[in-house]
Amino acid sequence: MEELYNQRKDYTQNILLESDAKNHPIDQLNDWLMDAQKDGVHDFNAMTLSTIGTGGYPHSRIVLLREATRNGLVFYTNYNSDKGKEMELNEKVGVNFFWNNLERQVRVTGVVKRMGDVESDAYFASRPRESQLGAWASPQSKALHSREELEKLFQETTDRFEGQEVPRPPYWGGYRIIPHNFEFWQGRPSRLHDRLVYQVDADFEWCKIRLAP
Numbered sequence: 001m002e003e004l005y006n007q008r009k010d011y012t013q014n015i016l017l018e019s020d021a022k023n024h025p026i027d028q029l030n031d032w033l034m035d036a037q038k039d040g041v042h043d044f045n046a047m048t049l050s051t052i053g054t055g056g057y058p059h060s061r062i063v064l065l066r067e068a069t070r071n072g073l074v075f076y077t078n079y080n081s082d083k084g085k086e087m088e089l090n091e092k093v094g095v096n097f098f099w100n101n102l103e104r105q106v107r108v109t110g111v112v113k114r115m116g117d118v119e120s121d122a123y124f125a126s127r128p129r130e131s132q133l134g135a136w137a138s139p140q141s142k143a144l145h146s147r148e149e150l151e152k153l154f155q156e157t158t159d160r161f162e163g164q165e166v167p168r169p170p171y172w173g174g175y176r177i178i179p180h181n182f183e184f185w186q187g188r189p190s191r192l193h194d195r196l197v198y199q200v201d202a203d204f205e206w207c208k209i210r211l212a213p
């Protein structure tokens with residue numbers, strides 16, 4: 001496909017210098033999330049989460065970031081899903097954000113921990129009712145015979161909880177990624193991009209390292 005082969009773009013929107021970058025990578029991430037939101041990026045909090053399967057292959061999919069604090073990065077899912085099972089066996093994960101218009105990428109690696117019931121209950125209670133019902137109705141990552149089967153499951157769930165609050169399913173909740181490495185990438189002209197890595201040093205402080213693009 002010729003369009004792919006000849007596709008070229010110069011990156012000119014922004015710069016990322018050590019002197020401007022925040023000392024804590026979570027502050028830097030929150031700055032860039034805010035910029036993406038202001039820029040009108042749809043699903044600006046969408047991130048690609050990679051987990052490792054038992055065959056050693058990485059598996060990636062999008063999930064939505066729900067919290068980014070010094071305690072880590074939080075997202076919610078079905079613990080019985082493929083990703084849930086993989087994270088139970090291997091807590092090491094990778095995360096990637098890409099904000100096209102801002103010419104920015106962030107990569108994070110870390111380990112996941114399941115969140116406590118109280119925190120997951122609170123988040124589940126804040127979700128729209130349809131999403132709450134969906135969490136009960138959909139056996140995430142399992143094979144279905146047809147679209148109709150899913151719609152039937154949703155209808156059965158709707159009937160089951162009619163007139164009641166929908167409780168959190170026991171197999172649904174949050175994970176907190178405890179990050180140990182961040183890379184912030186800012187596109188620059190002539191492929192001389194800015195890449196700043198944050199790592200924890202021997203004194204348990206975050207330090208910044210510039211990588212060649």
Ligand SMILES: Cc1cc2nc3c(=O)[nH]c(=O)nc-3n(C[C@H](O)[C@H](O)[C@H](O)COP(=O)(O)O)c2cc1C
Nearest residue numbers: 043046061062063064076077078081082083084141
């Ligand atoms: C924009 C977007 C947001 C999504 N957010 C979530 C999410 O927060 N949690 C989730 O479990 N799946 C989310 N998904 C669906 C996942 O990408 C994936 O299809 C699903 O979790 C099943 O993945 P698995 O079979 O690898 O476990 C989202 C997909 C998209 C495209």
